[in-house]
Amino acid sequence: MIRAKFELSFPGFSLQAALDIPARGVTALFGPSGSGKTMLLRCIAGLEHPVDGYLEVNGETWQDESKSIFLPTHQRSLGYVFQEASLFPHMSVRRNLEYGYARTPAAERKVAWNHAVDLLEIGPLLQRATDRLSGGERQRIAIARAVLASPGLLLMDEPLAALDNLRKREILPFLERLHQELAIPVLYVSHQIDEVTRLADQLVLLDAGRIIASGPLAETLARLDLPTAQDEDAGVVIEARAAAHDTRYHLTRLDFSGGGIYVAHSALALGQDVRLRIQARDVSLALAEHQDTSILNRFPATVMEFAGTNNPANVMVRLDAAGTPLLARLTRRSQHQLDLAVGRRVWVQVKTVALME
């Protein structure tokens, strides 16, 4: 568990955050810029010293002002990946990697040198000077450097923000592999919902220095009372499993609690777990199942809740498809024409599904 409580104020900004999250998987700290995500991360790292603070990570107390405990940064078992790679310019790539590795007592080394180097595919870069690297390479090295200090908690502050879209796509698979292969809990700061939906298991939402929600990703994204539901890209993630390949039409069927979803053929092994993202604007509702439509993905669900949106013409609907929450954005006119109300059984039609892989 990570239990934290910080109160910190600067002129024009204050952070009042209480956090209680499982120390496993990836927890995204999500919110607009200036919401205090980075400050929260710095407090956890001990780079800021909030006057009023409590922090417990994996059962170890890192800070407890009531007992005057404040563990300095270098004694906290953590890794920090900054927005800019911040490689030491006076050292080669290899010496950058060795910096934290050499300072980790052998008994505490959980990440093997070769494992990290192979995982991030930086073997060929080891002898290079740091100014002869692309932005993506620099960030991969920064990640490997942090991981090689065998941290008990990895803090990542928008590690992709300084990269263009192409480089981002280059790094994302590495982050996913990191997540799968190393059992290091990650706190991942981002203001990009697509990064969050791809990587995170837990979601913590921040706004103006306050934590406004915290919980499992799918559940939290489906909440209508949060600003995420107001976002143009609002949507849910669904955990599904590759069930069948349709060779004739080049499709793959993925099963989830609410039924089956077809996506363009994907080289998934049958039985493999995948994450799907369905945006609210791609979901439409019907009162009966329509066979005469080109929309392939249709399944029944129950209307659970309505909420207004920033646009008065629209309404956001939360649905339940046999335990899986979904969001749909409709016009108010459609809502009235279909006479939609809470508890109503409807057919969900999904136009686009994004496979998060």
Place this chain on the structure above:
Amino acid sequence: MAFTPDDWSAIRLTLILASLVTALLLLVGTPIAWWLARSKSRWRGPIGAVVSLPLVLPPTVLGFYLLVAMGPDGPVGHLSQMLGLGLLPFHFSGLVVASVLYSMPFVVQPIRNAFEAIGERPLEVALCLRARPVDAFFSVALPLARPGLLIATILGFSHTLGEFGVVLMIGGNIPGKTRVLSMQIYNHVEALEYTQAHWLAGGLLAFSFVVLLSLFLFDPKRRVF
């Protein structure tokens, strides 16, 4: 032979003085520069100003106060006598103390600028990689400040090499003890030995030019003068 034995003695003394003072200044000036670059204390301004004072203060003024302070009735004089060191003025040790103070800003300022240019980030990265603060200082801050340290060394050395006013006030002109190069040039001119003066003055001129040129060649983008 261009130099008289007295000239050689002055040259040797000056080189020893400048080397010793530079070494002491790097030892003392680096922590001061570090503090000035990173402290958020309200004393940072006043202490920064005191360190920089020799930049604007006439050397004779500095020398005069040092003479008083290190004299038999001055606080430094009391201390040095109590420690059994005797009185510092008109001794080589007095020249060392005075030169350290006099050349301080020329060493502290470039190092401070270098530390400020590094910023917080590399040190934070080091701390997050299990480095203790002292470790981070020696393995990250100091190597990254190397250009500033080099400039500080060169400026501190050459500035000490040419000092006159302070030496005159507290060191006098004692051959082999406190008679440095600039003194010796003055003595030659007084005695109308212009050829001798030319050799020493020309040597210093050439040396200073080479120093500044080497600074430029070392880093053409950095303007130190």
